[in-house]
Amino acid sequence: MRFSPTFLDEIRDRVPISSVIGQRVSWDRRKTNASKGDYWACCPFHGEKSPSFHCEDRKGRYHCFGCGVSGDHFRFLTELDGLSFPEAVERIADMAGVAMPARDEQAEAREKQRASLTDVMEMAASFFQERLQGADGAKARAYLRDRGLTPATQQSFRLGYAPDSRNALKEYLASKGVAKEQMEACGLTVFEDVPVSYDRFRDRIMFPIPDSRGRIIAFGGRAMSPDVAAKYLNSPETELFHKGNVLYNFARARKAVGKEGAVIAVEGYMDVIALAQAGFENAVAPLGTALTENQMELLWRMAGEPVLCFDGDQAGLKAAWRAADLVLPAIQPGRTARFALLPEGKDPDDLVRADGPDAFRAVLAEARPLAELLWMRETAGGVYDTPERRAELERRLREITSRIRDESVRFHYQQDMRERAQSFFGAQRGGGRERGGSGQGGAGRQGGQWSRAGAAHRSAITESLGRSALVKRAGEVMSxxxxxxxxxxxxxxxxxxxxxxxxxxxxxxxxxxxxxxxxxxxxxxxxxxxxxxxxxxxxxxxxxxxxxxxxxxxxxxxxxxxxxxxxxxxxxxxxxxxxxxxxxxxxxxxxxxxxxxxxxxxxxxxxxxxxxxxxxxxxxxxxxxxxxxxxxxxxxxxxxxx
Missing domain, CATH: 1.10.860 (DNAb Helicase; Chain A)
Incomplete structure (x- = not known):
């Protein structure tokens, strides 16, 4: 049976190669760096006592520096286990939780159609790029210039402009021999209440969205007119594009991770592009929605500890908590996430433009571990001055940590939460004893509220936190x-x-x-x-x-x-x-x-x-x-x- 490259890419992307090889070898603890997806073992293809067999999740490849064997998921199974290629594909598909494609004669026809659709998307991307540089793209160019994006950056990300016309793209593609059915299949044209289709994207700055191999599979459009209901508009779900399985800038970021050692997930296109221009080429973004499980798997393919970046306001904290709940069940040794909270009211684009790259580096340096974020969520604003309230907190913490599927990580999370709770309760009980008697050295209670001195202290601390709690302090000291x-x-x-x-x-x-x-x-x-x-x-x-x-x-x-x-x-x-x-x-x-x-x-x-x-x-x-x-x-x- 012939398998389409798309199907093979999908199941390879979903299954780390270390998961396949790890069933047959024992990883060397000291040479392996699981957080970077970098594994070493004694070669299963030839006898050796010191590990020279290496596999890397980011590349999906293995290589032995002793005997020279190398390959991907499928070759490992065919050469070591003697499986046929279809049997190897079936095993990887099973690990990925993906159904095998139906064995019918239409498979090749569908793959040819996909190939033709990517050709159409490439034509559309080139059209939008040309129109950005034309007379009708002047307003869009001015907007990008005001946002601080250089011409080189615009070219690098292939930014474009969709003219304010119902037929400009449609007529261009038709002149290239593209059928209207192909335009519709790509999501480039749309029907509403009229029998004739027209351009989906009009008067918008266009962001091409590549797949993991760099092929254009969708577009995002930013409206130039403030009167448009949808400020950002993405391509619809198509044969090429499934929004929950794609990260913007994935292909470029995956290359940069090799140098940076980390990957950063931010909110939108402009954040990714502004960060790349500021030197952070390892940033990606979901496409207008909260992170999905498949997108987290893509992040973990790049790095064992991606940094998820959120605004420092209440909405940003809630988004961070939702992401924490998504991540928690799937964490493993060397596979987790950190959470960076930006200063309130600023996104990464604002921050690097106003304060430069060092300000964003400071935010990344203060990224919080998953365990810390969960603890903060469960205890913030709570009062645990009775045994019942403390027992309720402990019950919630046990319930949260029980979601972790990996047994060893679950054990350490439970231990960590117990230690935090013991320290926290001790501090509260100690504080209660100190407050016993007539008050707190002059800062007593008045009508259930702290005195003016206490209120002033609270105001000063709150003001200080607002300025600097989420940004790394300058003048770092070595202890x-x-x-x-x-x-x-x-x-x-x-x-x-x-x-x-x-x-x-x-x-x-x-x-x-x-x-x-x-x-x-x-x-x-x-x-x-x-x-x-x-x-x-x-x-x-x-x-x-x-x-x-x-x-x-x-x-x-x-x-x-x-x-x-x-x-x-x-x-x-x-x-x-x-x-x-x-x-x-x-x-x-x-x-x-x-x-x-x-x-x-x-x-x-x-x-x-x-x-x-x-x-x-x-x-x-x-x-x-x-x-x-x-x-x-x-x-x-x-x-x-x-």
Whole structure:
């Protein structure tokens, strides 16, 4: 049976190649980077003891550097399992949940029709591009110029203009020999209450929508007239175009992910294009609707941890929560999402035009993990001052985490939520005891509301949050604790084996140290037995030499001797374990502090202010503990030796 390229592409796109190969091999834990869809194993085609077999989800390919075999999903099954090609296709289709095509003689005819329809869409795209540069495209060009899009950017995304005419495109295509049935099948012409079809897109800036192979399959049109009911209009569902299965800019972003290591999902065409012009070529967008499961699968094909970007207002938060509910059941080790909340009233296009690319980078740096967003949603604005209310929160958290299908991830989410709840309830009970008696040091209660001093404090915090809570603070500081952890890992690579699970997902506040951490993981992925000198060389090659030198100097000044070269390994392990524990505790408190800030920013109630003040006090206590313990230097009885 002959299968259409469209069908083969569809089932390949739905099934990561690692899912196929992972049924026959065991992935090497240290070389594999599941979050990037990058996997290593001992080759199943020839005997070997060290892993040289590599597969990459983003490309859908495998290759063995030992014996030279390579191929895709189907070739793996035909060569290793001895399946025929139709049997291999049937197995992948079953994994994808896609029915096999009917075995009829019309299959090839339909594929030929699809090919002819893509030719028609290409003609339409060229027509719209030409009209944008013509006399009737002057107003559209002025609009794009006012939006800050350069001619090069417009050309790169093949932007066009549909004239304010009922027949301009129809007549052009007819002159090229395109039948009216083909125009209708492409969604380029439409009937309403008249017997003759006419152009669907009129007086609109046109955004061609490519498929995963770069072929134009649909259009989006932005109305130039303010009187039009639909500001944005997409092509209808056609043989080529199924809106819920397509991401705008997918093909270009997939190439950029190889350089950036991440993918960003934003709301619309203009956001994607403005970000690309600002240097963020790894952005995609759904087509005027909320993300679908199939679109999330496409995002995960590109990166294990896509960043979903939403406006920082109430509508944006609600959209983020809907996306979180969509993502939650399907998360797996190395497959999740982060949520970036923009300053209120701004979308990515506004932000990069007004404040430049660094402002958007700051938003991405503050992206929240899925677990944090769910916790924020369930606790924001709530008062848990009775056992019944606390039990109700715990019940909701159990119900939410029970939706996760992956057993190991579900276990860790349940543990994480228990720890958050225990800390949260302890803070509320502690705060209640402090408030006992006659009041709070002069900031007492008056008629159920805080005094003027308390209200002024709340107003000041709320104003500060409105300005900066969702944007990364300038003048980033490198902490002694984080510098000590990174310097210890580089100088003593044996720690990585001892604490691999914590090291792999180390949560660092400092962006420079995150780059060094990334370089460390990168070199380990290629050679798990690497020594200190090779790690330092990789850090230098990755442009992080100055950061490394600054971290070492900071550790020396703080007298954190076990982190440096030459320390006894038993001293190193004891001190590192305690410092890592302190770091993880503080990062949990930091997350809770951000949640409390966000809750107050969106709902400035007395309870939210009280909770923020309590978390701030706990955070200050933890910082004071860090200053007293001084990381390695005092935390271990042997830590003073070198």
């Amino acid at each position: 002694v604790k984080e510098a000590t952890i990174i310097v210890a890992l580089v100088n003593h690579p044996a720690l990585i084996d001892d604490y691999f699970e914590h090291v792999e997902f180390l949560d660092l506040a400092n962006s420079d140290l995150r780059k060094v951490h990334g370089a460390l993981l990168d070199v380990l992925a290629h050679d798990p037995t690497v020594d200190r000198n090779a790690i330092v060389e990789t850090i230098d090659r990755n442009g992080c030499h100055d950061v490394w030198e600054r971290a070492v100097a900071l550790v020396r000044r703080a007298r954190q001797w076990p982190a440096l070269e030459g320390a006894a390994i038993e001293d190193v392990r004891d001190a590192f374990q305690q410092t890592l524990h302190l770091h993880r505790t503080q990062r949990i408190l930091h997350r809770e502090l951000k949640q409390a800030e966000a809750a107050l920013a969106t709902d400035p109630t007395d309870e939210n202010l009280r909770h923020l003040v309590e978390i701030q006090a706990q955070f200050r206590d933890a910082q004071a503990t860090e200053a007293l313990i001084e990381g390695f230097g005092i935390s271990s009885g042997r830590a003073g030796r070198s």
